[in-house]
Each structure stands twice: as C-alpha cells, then as structure tokens.
Amino acid sequence: MNPLSSPLLSDLYQFTMLQSYLEQDMQETAVFELFIRKLPPGRNFMVAAGLEELLDFLENLEFSLEELDWLAPRFHPSFIDYLKQFRFSGDVHAMPEGTLFFPHEPFLRITAPLPQAQLIESRIINLLHFETLIASKAARSVLIAxxxxxxxxxxxxxxxxxxxxxxxxxxxxxxxxxxxxxxxxxxxxxxxxxxxxxxxxxxxxxxxxxxxxxxxxxxxxxxxxxxxxxxxxxxxxxxxxxxxxxxxxxxxxxxxxxxxxxxxxxxxxxxxxxxxxxxxxxxxxxxxxxxxxxxxxxxxxxxxxxxxxxxxxxVSMDAPAFDCAYKLQEYAGKPRRKRSEGKATWPGRKQVYRYYTPDGELSHDIVALVENDPYDGQQLLEPVMLAGQRIHPKRPLHDIRQLTLAGYTRLPKAMSALETATAYPVTISPALQDLAKQLDAEMMSR
Amino acid sequence: MNPLSSPLLSDLYQFTMLQSYLEQDMQETAVFELFIRKLPPGRNFMVAAGLEELLDFLENLEFSLEELDWLAPRFHPSFIDYLKQFRFSGDVHAMPEGTLFFPHEPFLRITAPLPQAQLIESRIINLLHFETLIASKAARSVLIAxxxxxxxxxxxxxxxxxxxxxxxxxxxxxxxxxxxxxxxxxxxxxxxxxxxxxxxxxxxxxxxxxxxxxxxxxxxxxxxxxxxxxxxxxxxxxxxxxxxxxxxxxxxxxxxxxxxxxxxxxxxxxxxxxxxxxxxxxxxxxxxxxxxxxxxxxxxxxxxxxxxxxxxxxVSMDAPAFDCAYKLQEYAGKPRRKRSEGKATWPGRKQVYRYYTPDGELSHDIVALVENDPYDGQQLLEPVMLAGQRIHPKRPLHDIRQLTLAGYTRLPKAMSALETATAYPVTISPALQDLAKQLDAEMMSR
Structure with missing residues (x-):
C-alpha cells in the first residue's frame, strides 16, 4: 500500500457510503465543488495550488490486491468486486495553479458518478488545502520583499x-x-x-x-x-x-x-x-x-x-489550516443544498467570472451558474481532466510560478500588504440566489 | 525516488558538509542529541512519539542508482563513491514512545560517524517533531475526557x-x-x-x-x-x-x-x-x-x-510547531558547545534521570552526563539501535498506547489540566554545568 497514492487514503465513511450507494444503484452524475468559507486571519487572497498532484492521484487511482484483501472481510463481496475495477472516469474543472481566489468561489469542480466523486473527497482536500495554504502564506513574503x-x-x-x-x-x-x-x-x-x-x-x-x-x-x-x-x-x-x-x-x-x-x-x-x-x-x-x-x-x-x-x-504558523469544504452541489441533474447552521452552501454547478479595472487591476468577481446565467468576465474554472484523462500535459512548475507572479501585478496595492485590506468584492449572481431560495422553499414544503 | 524514505529527504547543506567532512577525513564518532528548548504555549509536558518510523528510515537508508545519478553532476566523484555504499551504522538511544518529557531533556541521541549523524538530521527532526507534536496535543483531550x-x-x-x-x-x-x-x-x-x-x-x-x-x-x-x-x-x-x-x-x-x-x-x-x-x-x-x-x-x-x-x-492548531534542535554535543571524544545568542546548548552525551514521589507521581528530573555523573533515578534514554540494527522487534502500537496511559496516571493533577501549571523541575547536574563553563573558558582563551 503506497502511503501517498493508495485509494485507502480516505475516510472510513466514504467506503461505508459507497457500499450503500452501490446497493441502491445511485451511480448518477454528481457535481462536487471545493471552496473556502472565509479567508484565514490576515490574508487578503488565496493562491490556488496542488492541482497537478491531485491529477496524478486521480489518473493512477486503483486498488491493489493487497488493499482489496484488507477490505474484503470488512465489506460485501459485491462491493469488493466493484472496487476491483474502480477507476476515476470523471471530469475535473479547476482554477489553474497560481490563480488568486476568494471565499465562496469554487476553485475545483468534480463531475463524476456519485461513488467516484465521493471516494476521492478526503485526498482532494488533503492535497489542495495544504498546497494552497502554503502558497498563500509564501505569497505574503514575496509581495513585501x-x-x-x-x-x-x-x-x-x-x-x-x-x-x-x-x-x-x-x-x-x-x-x-x-x-x-x-x-x-x-x-x-x-x-x-x-x-x-x-x-x-x-x-x-x-x-x-x-x-x-x-x-x-x-x-x-x-x-x-x-x-x-x-x-x-x-x-x-x-x-x-x-x-x-x-x-x-x-x-x-x-x-x-x-x-x-x-x-x-x-x-x-x-x-x-x-x-x-x-x-x-x-x-x-x-x-x-x-x-x-x-x-x-x-x-x-x-x-x-x-x-x-x-x-x-x-506549517503556515499563524494559520495552519483554513476552512474549506467539498460539497455536493448537484446530483442526477438536480441542484442540492446543504443548510446546516453556519455552513450553508450555494447550490448547482458554478463558474467564477473575474473583472478588471481599466488599469488591469482586479476589480470584482461574480459567482454564477454554469448554465443560463451568462457573464462576460474571465472564466476562472477551466477543464483540466475529461473522462479521467488529463487534457494538457503536466504544466512545468516554472511556468506556473510565472503565472502567479503575473497575477500579483494585478493586485490593488492594499491587497499586497500584510495588513488586512477591505474585502475583495465577490458577488453571487441573482440567478444563483434565486436557485438557493427555490431549493429552500422546496425543502420547507416537504 | 521514494518520497518517504529517500536519503535525499534532507537539506542541501547536509550534503555540502558531508563532502567537506570526507575530504578532511572527519569521520570520527559524533554524538548528536535532540531536545526541545521550551514547551509550546499551554502545554505542561510533551509525549515522545515517532521513534519506530525513524528506526525504519535508518534501517533502510541507502542511495538508489537514480538518486546517485541525480547527485553525480553536483558533487565530487569520490563523494558519490562514498554515498554508493552509505548505510547507517550508528547507535540510537531514545526515550520510549509514550514517555512524557520536558525542555532541555534529550529524547533522542545519535552516536555515529560524523557524516552519517549529519545526513540524517533533517528527517530525524521531521519525523519526531511532528509525531511528538500531535501526541502532545492529543494527550490534552484524553486527559480531560x-x-x-x-x-x-x-x-x-x-x-x-x-x-x-x-x-x-x-x-x-x-x-x-x-x-x-x-x-x-x-x-x-x-x-x-x-x-x-x-x-x-x-x-x-x-x-x-x-x-x-x-x-x-x-x-x-x-x-x-x-x-x-x-x-x-x-x-x-x-x-x-x-x-x-x-x-x-x-x-x-x-x-x-x-x-x-x-x-x-x-x-x-x-x-x-x-x-x-x-x-x-x-x-x-x-x-x-x-x-x-x-x-x-x-x-x-x-x-x-x-x-x-x-x-x-x-495540525496542532494552537501550536503547529515547537522549538526543537538536533545538536552536536561531542565529536572525536571531545564535548562541543554551541553558544549562539539564545540558543546555547548543554554539551556532552547525557542521560535523563526521573524521580517519583512516594505516591508514584512525577517529582523531578535530572539531566546529567552519561559518564562519571551517576544518579539513581529512572534512566529515560534507552538503547534502541546498535550498529545500525534495531535491538528489539518493532513495538506494537497498542503496547505503546498502554505505556502512555500508564504515564498519565503519574502526572500531578495540575499538569493534567489544560491550564499552564508550574513548570516541572528539570535540573542540570553540577558536573554538566561545570563542563559547560569549562568549554566556554577554553573558547575564550583561544
């Protein structure tokens, strides 16, 4: 069992849920998005990082005989049979590494059969949370020196x-x-x-x-x-x-x-x-x-x-973790919404549109639905993997670094400082707000 | 290159220093000790952890052909030849995992030819610092609940x-x-x-x-x-x-x-x-x-x-790292001392002696020299590896857990609480204090 690439690098409940999904034949398409709820103290933005490692993980995801043997006494034989031929065959949309982003913006979207999208949750967060944490910390030293x-x-x-x-x-x-x-x-x-x-x-x-x-x-x-x-x-x-x-x-x-x-x-x-x-x-x-x-x-x-x-x-000493979540936003073509206290989500599959000032500085972002909710800003989420295959060859790290440095030049001055600046404007599109209200109303009526 | 066991899991300066040591034939026995300078905020003690992973690393340490090929254009051919047959052949003394310990107490001692003891520094700290950090954090929840x-x-x-x-x-x-x-x-x-x-x-x-x-x-x-x-x-x-x-x-x-x-x-x-x-x-x-x-x-x-x-x-959120150091305490039979401002070390190879009250509670510890400085307390550092070979089979994790839980029963009540207690008494033996003074005097006279 390879400690860095094993599919057992996951939480137990993913397996428990998978077994149940398969029994119910719940294998329709799920859309999960990864986003942060709020910036860590003192940060004015985040720097997306970790995507290439995640794509490596997804491309190579399969169960070894040793892993199947370990699982066998713990789960139904039919579930083990399913795991034998498990591969990730979904799509990944993501902000390119080095992109600056903000709370409520999905920076990764997984579109895959529900069991697949579920099993990979733990490692997705584990990889992207950490590299994004460190890139966002490092950016601060780079900007002031x-x-x-x-x-x-x-x-x-x-x-x-x-x-x-x-x-x-x-x-x-x-x-x-x-x-x-x-x-x-x-x-x-x-x-x-x-x-x-x-x-x-x-x-x-x-x-x-x-x-x-x-x-x-x-x-x-x-x-x-x-x-x-x-x-x-x-x-x-x-x-x-x-x-x-x-x-x-x-x-x-x-x-x-x-x-x-x-x-x-x-x-x-x-x-x-x-x-x-x-x-x-x-x-x-x-x-x-x-x-x-x-x-x-x-x-x-x-x-x-x-x-x-x-x-x-x-260790990102002043903020060794941040609040990010990977949430189900759509299943079987229907938008979904979690409403837990203080942890509600924006439903549906979404795109982030970015706007710049005439001087080329960051102006504001709009989070909108992918369908029937058009905006003309720069689309930050790009397809990077389709049907389990990378679209582009692995991007050289030096190129990503250049992209990050170019992004810094578009930061308003106050956001480049260590001190907390006025929050960057991120707007939720009216159509998305309406969808959330509509789902809440449906839930209340049940 | 295995990301978890590669000998390249080290800082560049270790290789640079090694090359220089070998040119000068400085391969006499070095003694390095790992200790913490102070407790993280809020902690009353530390729980030693990570030793078994370290012993695995040391037992299997060797350079693959791929690693040697990568190093070859960067270092002298004679150094690459040395690395080809590199193995860890030293001794390891350590506090058993689960031992509670305090600042200034060595919890690991490496005795090995200088280049060997030097190369492994980065991974030693990387493994023991992290597991000790987490065990010490987890202990707090266990003690209150x-x-x-x-x-x-x-x-x-x-x-x-x-x-x-x-x-x-x-x-x-x-x-x-x-x-x-x-x-x-x-x-x-x-x-x-x-x-x-x-x-x-x-x-x-x-x-x-x-x-x-x-x-x-x-x-x-x-x-x-x-x-x-x-x-x-x-x-x-x-x-x-x-x-x-x-x-x-x-x-x-x-x-x-x-x-x-x-x-x-x-x-x-x-x-x-x-x-x-x-x-x-x-x-x-x-x-x-x-x-x-x-x-x-x-x-x-x-x-x-x-x-x-x-x-x-x-992530040990309130203290995601602590101040620990792996320092040269003796080389070629002679004690050594670092005197950098705020970072001075106690020289020589040392043992930690623990004393209990009549009720079996922790009373105090004494840090003393291994030779000619005898005390009758419980010796906390034990040999665990000699000449590169583990002395005992790997200890089952359940047994270590029992040892830790037994150790908690010996904590004075105030030290089991989340609040900071009076510092536990750790004394430096008079002979060790004399040695430090003597080394300082020698240094001044040069």
Whole structure:
C-alpha cells in the first residue's frame, strides 16, 4: 500500500457510503465543488495550488490486491468486486495553479458518478488545502520583499515528508527563489540553496579552520555561517581569510546570520565586510523568520540580501489550516443544498467570472451558474481532466510560478500588504440566489 | 525516488558538509542529541512519539542508482563513491514512545560517524517533531475526557498524506480510541470509526429515506448524521424510523451532530431520543472541536458520548510547531558547545534521570552526563539501535498506547489540566554545568 497514492487514503465513511450507494444503484452524475468559507486571519487572497498532484492521484487511482484483501472481510463481496475495477472516469474543472481566489468561489469542480466523486473527497482536500495554504502564506513574503532571495528552509519542522516536499513546491510556485530540501529539487526541479550548520563549525578545532576548509571543499558556493560563537568576531575572521582564498581564486559569496538581533548584526557585519573589501559578499539571514519579521527588517533597512524562511512558512504558523469544504452541489441533474447552521452552501454547478479595472487591476468577481446565467468576465474554472484523462500535459512548475507572479501585478496595492485590506468584492449572481431560495422553499414544503 | 524514505529527504547543506567532512577525513564518532528548548504555549509536558518510523528510515537508508545519478553532476566523484555504499551504522538511544518529557531533556541521541549523524538530521527532526507534536496535543483531550470516545477526524486538513497517517498514529498512541483514516487502520492496525457525510443525505430525495437506506446497508454500525437541515427534526425522524429497523433487528447505534450549538442540540436530541425509547442510541459530536471546546461541552454536561476531532488535532492548531534542535554535543571524544545568542546548548552525551514521589507521581528530573555523573533515578534514554540494527522487534502500537496511559496516571493533577501549571523541575547536574563553563573558558582563551 503506497502511503501517498493508495485509494485507502480516505475516510472510513466514504467506503461505508459507497457500499450503500452501490446497493441502491445511485451511480448518477454528481457535481462536487471545493471552496473556502472565509479567508484565514490576515490574508487578503488565496493562491490556488496542488492541482497537478491531485491529477496524478486521480489518473493512477486503483486498488491493489493487497488493499482489496484488507477490505474484503470488512465489506460485501459485491462491493469488493466493484472496487476491483474502480477507476476515476470523471471530469475535473479547476482554477489553474497560481490563480488568486476568494471565499465562496469554487476553485475545483468534480463531475463524476456519485461513488467516484465521493471516494476521492478526503485526498482532494488533503492535497489542495495544504498546497494552497502554503502558497498563500509564501505569497505574503514575496509581495513585501520582491527583490530579495527567499528560500524555503522548513523541511525539518514541516508535518512529515510529503508536507516538506509540497511546501517547497507551493512556496516556489508562489514566487520563492528555491528550497533547501534536496528531494524537492530532484522531484520538482526547484533551485536548491544551502550553506552549513553550526555542527560543522563545532566539529572543527576553531571557526577559522572550519571556514577555510568549507571554502576549499565548496569553492563555487562559499556561504559561511558566522553566529556559532560571536557574530562580529566571526565576520572579522572572514575578512582575514579572504585574501588567502582570493589567491586561490575563491570568492566568499556570502555569510549567514541565524540568531540574535538580525538587523543590528547585519549592519555591523556589512560594515566589517565592506571595510575588509568584501563589498560583494552578501548577507543571508535565517532563524524563526516570517513575513512580519521580514517587514520589520526591511523597515530597519537591514542590509540583508536573502532570507531563509523555515517553520513559519512550512506549517503556515499563524494559520495552519483554513476552512474549506467539498460539497455536493448537484446530483442526477438536480441542484442540492446543504443548510446546516453556519455552513450553508450555494447550490448547482458554478463558474467564477473575474473583472478588471481599466488599469488591469482586479476589480470584482461574480459567482454564477454554469448554465443560463451568462457573464462576460474571465472564466476562472477551466477543464483540466475529461473522462479521467488529463487534457494538457503536466504544466512545468516554472511556468506556473510565472503565472502567479503575473497575477500579483494585478493586485490593488492594499491587497499586497500584510495588513488586512477591505474585502475583495465577490458577488453571487441573482440567478444563483434565486436557485438557493427555490431549493429552500422546496425543502420547507416537504 | 521514494518520497518517504529517500536519503535525499534532507537539506542541501547536509550534503555540502558531508563532502567537506570526507575530504578532511572527519569521520570520527559524533554524538548528536535532540531536545526541545521550551514547551509550546499551554502545554505542561510533551509525549515522545515517532521513534519506530525513524528506526525504519535508518534501517533502510541507502542511495538508489537514480538518486546517485541525480547527485553525480553536483558533487565530487569520490563523494558519490562514498554515498554508493552509505548505510547507517550508528547507535540510537531514545526515550520510549509514550514517555512524557520536558525542555532541555534529550529524547533522542545519535552516536555515529560524523557524516552519517549529519545526513540524517533533517528527517530525524521531521519525523519526531511532528509525531511528538500531535501526541502532545492529543494527550490534552484524553486527559480531560478520559471516559469519552475520541476519534481522529483530521485527514483532510492534515498537511499531506504522511501527516494524516502519522497524526492518526500519534493520537492513538496518546490515548485516542481510533481514527477515520482507512489507510492508518490498514498500516498501523488502529481501530476505525466512521459515520456518513452530508452529501449522503443530500443525494437522497429526503432525509428519512437516506437514514433508512444507510441503516439497511450498514446494519452493524448505524450512526446517522442529523444536522444537514434541522437537527431536532432529524432526531424525530430517527425516532420514527426506529421501530421499522427494530423489526429487522437493526439498532440505531448513534447520531452525529456537526454544527450549531452542540451542547444545546445534544440536550434536545438526548431528550427526543429518550422520549422515543432510544436510550441506548449514543450522541457523537464533531465540527471544529479541540480540547478547549471539549472542556466547555463537558462543563455544560452536554450528553455527548464521543467526539470526532479533526483539524485542530492534525495540525496542532494552537501550536503547529515547537522549538526543537538536533545538536552536536561531542565529536572525536571531545564535548562541543554551541553558544549562539539564545540558543546555547548543554554539551556532552547525557542521560535523563526521573524521580517519583512516594505516591508514584512525577517529582523531578535530572539531566546529567552519561559518564562519571551517576544518579539513581529512572534512566529515560534507552538503547534502541546498535550498529545500525534495531535491538528489539518493532513495538506494537497498542503496547505503546498502554505505556502512555500508564504515564498519565503519574502526572500531578495540575499538569493534567489544560491550564499552564508550574513548570516541572528539570535540573542540570553540577558536573554538566561545570563542563559547560569549562568549554566556554577554553573558547575564550583561544
């Protein structure tokens, strides 16, 4: 059983419901949509991400013999027979990865026989929620520090291996420069960055020796960690070492700060390096950073050229989850509506139309029904899979990243800031509102 | 490249440092320890978890041809040759899973040739940090609601698939009753629980039909979701349906509430069920629950028998990460110390000794050097792997769970509460304090 692609990566109730659907032969077409109910605190928009992984999952979804054997004693034989030939044969419409979106807007729509659309719910949310969460977090650092090198340093405190890999992907997609996670570089072709750890310094007899040995071992990427004992003293050791390395044609590309008052140390270190003629040696900072600390450092004009952002990014520290739901909006041609308190949904299959100002900035969106409810805005949901097959080849991650960056240029200024801006206008079309009322009336009359 | 077991699941700097260590033939024994600097907000203790997954990772660590091919253009040929025959041949000492522990206490110690101990750092933290995070969060619900059925419902908003699986494992280990995640049941033999989704209700022509069909399809586990439209009205439909099902020897085991004022609905529904003779039908609640909401519901004497806890558990919502570090404490027989501002470490290889009161409650711990610093308390760190081989067979998860539950009985009352208690006394032995001073003095004199 492959922990990342098994169809058992689902909640038990999906199987229980499936068995019941099949007994009743309820296999007509269902339409489910994925949307968020509200923005996480502090966010002004979300960045759609995770679609390519989801399409991979759907294309390859089948039960292995081992999985069927495990299920067999727990379910009816006829249900197991059904699962033996289970494949996803439905359609997927989605906002392209990198699209900016807002509450109440479906960013994914599944159209498939009910049992299929139901079984995949848990993994759909699991994948899209997480990558969207991280892309939306990463976007904030990119927007306030567009000219800085931003690197994902979060693998160690990400929630497991898949989280680390997807966080590297989602943050790169959102405009980061790269990651330190080697496997993410290998799997997704994301640029890799790295320096050295404190243990490297500690393992040597002294700091200067450690610096020198590292430089000779890695002459093309000499970034020296200078905070193990005394930051400014270490910066002076770097200056002392530089001529010897220069004689061997080795440049000291950068130094890294990882503790203490980063702004103060950066000013001191910049001064020491410049006095020593190392004007081209950059300063890289890390250590419990997030977009708020970045903003403080930028305001203090700290001479820092790049930032490693770890834990706060990979766990989306200030908002480690958001409220999203995958809901049945239509079954057997009939719109459906959930009315639970505080959790009601907009029924029917829907499209999101986007409008821009004459200057090309985001103006407003309209959520409308797909049929008989026409608008002329940009249609954000596109077909990406039909009858279980991807329509387009997998989109290169670099291209998605360009799309995201282009999207940022259309954000009104207030929405690019860390502070909460006025909510972006998302309107529910009159026809959709009427449909909801009509369904409520039908329900009351039963 | 297996995303969960690849040796590329590491930070780039580990490889860069390794290459340099090998050039310098720095392959003497290193001792690294994993510890936390401080408790997450609101926590009174941590629950160690994740060790078995780590030992699996270490036992199987090797580079595939594909991985070596990917590395080859990026590193020296002699380094690639070294990686070809790379295996973990070191020792692992650890607190058994389920052990309660505190800041400054090493809960894992790696003793291995420096390059080996270094390469595995990123995945060690990645695995142990996350499972310990979730076990420590889950423990809080278990302690305040020891007589309730507690089920992990968090897969969909866990950070990827591995996080969902490890969260199911860690919460069960910490005393939860089970999980809804099917694959976690299959892989770890964790009891599975599940009911139905709103979509099941919505897909049927009406709620009563949905209830009836579900009961006939799943006669052994009839738990009906009653909040899709109107909770109390649905409870009355359940009562109406009961005699028909009873005639076919089907019991309605429970109902589930998922929205609104859970305490008020539970009181109303309990009354409706009891009036209808369904005294044995339990009430299960879910919907954005965490230990604080549990406490509120328990205080309100809400007649709820079990709780599904999802997002807040699987992402450890109030503390999605904690400050832990894997630090070099000894190399080539010599203790090492990092002194970075706010991040200094206690040097040398250490043991944690635990003392109990005459009543068997936790009294205090002492962190001391392994050699020449004897104490008579319970030694918390045990050897679990020697020369790269597990000492014991994999411990069954049920046994670990029993160990955790036994550990809770030794907690002083204040530490079992959700509120922050007085910090548990952890003392650094005088010999260890002397060693730190001595290393600082040596450093200053250089």
């Amino acid at each position: 567009p000219d800085k090198l931003l690197v994902d340093f979060g693998m160690r405190r990400a929630h497991g291996a898949e989280a680390a890999l997807l966080a590297a992907r989602a943050s790169y997609l959102a405009g980061f420069s790269g990651t330190a996670t080697v496997l993410a570089g290998a799997l997704y072709d994301i640029p890799l960055f790295g320096t050295m750890a404190h243990s490297y310094i500690q393992a040597h007899v002294d700091e200067s020796t450690a610096f020198e040995r590292f430089a000779y071992s890695n002459p093309d990427n000499v970034v020296l960690l200078i905070d193990t004992y005394d930051t400014e003293a270490a910066a002076r050791k770097v200056v002392t070492l530089a001529p010897k390395l220069a004689a061997d044609h080795i440049n000291i590309n950068g130094v890294r700060l990882d503790s203490g008052d980063l702004a103060a140390h950066a000013h001191n270190v910049r001064h020491i390096l410049d006095q020593g003629g190392l004007n081209n040696t950059t300063i890289f900072a890390s250590g419990n950073l997030d977009e708020y600390k970045l903003q403080t450092l930028l305001s203090a004009k700290a001479p820092i050229d790049g930032f490693g952002i770890g834990t706060a990014l990979d | 020891p007589d309730k059925l507690l089920v992990d419902f968090g897969m969909r908003r866990a950070h990827g698939a591995e996080a969902a699986l490890l969260a199911a494992r860690a919460s069960y280990l910490a005393g939860f009753s089970g999980t809804a995640t099917v694959l976690a049941g299959a892989l770890y033999d964790i009891p599975l629980f599940g009911t139905m989704a709103h979509s099941y209700i919505q897909a049927h022509v009406d709620e009563s039909t949905a209830f009836e069909r579900f009961a006939y399809s799943n006669p052994d586990n009839v738990v009906l979701l009653i909040d899709t439209y109107d909770t109390e009205a649905a409870a009355r439909k359940v009562v109406t349906l009961a005699p028909k099902l009873a005639a076919d020897h089907i019991n309605i085991n429970g109902v589930r509430l998922d929205s609104g004022d859970l305490a008020a609905h539970a009181h109303n529904v309990r009354h409706i069920l009891d009036q209808g003779g369904l005294n044995n039908t339990t009430i299960f609640a879910s919907g954005n629950l965490d230990e604080y909401k549990l406490q509120t519901l328990l205080s309100a004497k809400a007649p709820i028998d079990g709780f599904g806890i999802g997002t807040a558990l699987d």
